[in-house]
Amino acid sequence: MTLALRLVDLAKTFPVGKRLFGKPKGKVRAVHPVTLDVERGETLGIVGESGCGKSTLARMLVGLLEPTQGHVEIEGAALDTADPALFGKRIQYVFQDPISSLNPRKTIRQIMEAPLRRLHGMKATERQARIREIFDSVNLREEFLDRYPHEFSGGQAQRIGIARALAAQASILVLDEPVSALDVSVQAQVLNLLADLKGEYGLTYLFISHDLAVVEAVCDRIAVLYFGAVVELGRAEDVFRAPLHPYTRLLAESAPVVGRPLTAPEAKETELPDPLNPPSGCAFRTRCPRATERCAAEVPTLETAKSNHQKAACFHPLSD
Structure with a gap:
């Protein structure tokens, strides 16, 4: 290679909120x-x-x-x-x-x-x-x-x-x-x-x-980003055929397909995380149906879940 x-x-x-003098209000x-x-x-x-x-x-x-x-x-x-x-x-x-x-x-x-x-x-x-x-x-x-x-x-x-x-x-x-x-x-x-x-x-x-x-x-390969972090990485055919991360599946289900009715994969009141006040642990947990207490306490890395040539930052990958 x-x-x-x-x-x-x-x-x-x-x-964020940069002032003329002093430190910014946030980052x-x-x-x-x-x-x-x-x-x-x-x-x-x-x-x-x-x-x-x-x-x-x-x-x-x-x-x-x-x-x-x-x-x-x-x-x-x-x-x-x-x-x-x-x-x-x-x-x-x-x-x-x-x-x-x-x-x-x-x-x-x-x-x-x-x-x-x-x-x-x-x-x-x-x-x-x-x-x-x-x-x-x-x-x-x-x-x-x-x-x-x-x-x-x-x-x-x-x-x-x-x-x-x-x-x-x-x-x-x-x-x-x-x-x-x-x-x-x-x-x-x-x-x-x-x-x-x-x-x-x-x-x-x-x-x-x-x-x-x-x-x-x-x-040839796909890197899936969520909230500024890579949450899944793998060969294109693997990532789309059998995603490991729930967010990757959400993206796939959100894409319009000819002949398939347009349906929202999430509730309409679903909100993205606040970048000024990000959630603890996994950033996707507030939208994830598989989230547990561990997801709120720890931050998963890209090496957390593996399957052949795929990696995913998820404690409860879809392969489970």
Whole structure:
């Protein structure tokens, strides 16, 4: 196994109610310490409800947020968050909203040239040759280079965003909801493109999405986040076929399926935990039908429950 990416106790805490003088009123732990290994050439899916910490985790990986603790290693080398160039050359971010992620004041050519010039110091002739190569890879015409972002559809803009990430020659792409803003037919085109690029360039993907059907189709492994912590980790087919954690099953049952009536898996008065006053023990216990006194007294770790290639942070896994 060759590791492309390793997260070592990576965590992020934000101050809340910051005052002009003195300490903040409180703190919110957006991401609890996460330790993960991602193999080279793998697609790791990261799923969970809105606000569970997916995007915060992704932004720490690419250096857009500095972690409160822990660090990131790429191919065995720890990256210094003070040097963005190290991140840019090895890992790149593809944003959820393709239009707003592109500078409206610059042409596509200027946008594409920026990483080639600043990260790799390429001369003009080298830059143009590299841009033509990348645009051909993402099935875009060269004439698009002299247009502005507002002139493109969402699918075209997302292809440009992917091309910009490839221009940095990074080996790892963090895909934050890369198809959620696109029509279904365009989603399929972009997903097929990502699969082709992965084989062509030997890429490793971290794929963040709310769409469980997409995640199951494109990912090798799944990491399920809840309240800032990884609560289940395993191969995609295992996690969706036989989840260990009750929260994973809740996510699966919440996803709409053609031909199945829309029913809420939880009571409508169910509330998420308060981040300023988190519950003791397991954060999911207030929503879990299997919770016991132990769940309130202790915090389960990812090693608490195991089944073949799966792990779950649960004292009462569904396999029991």
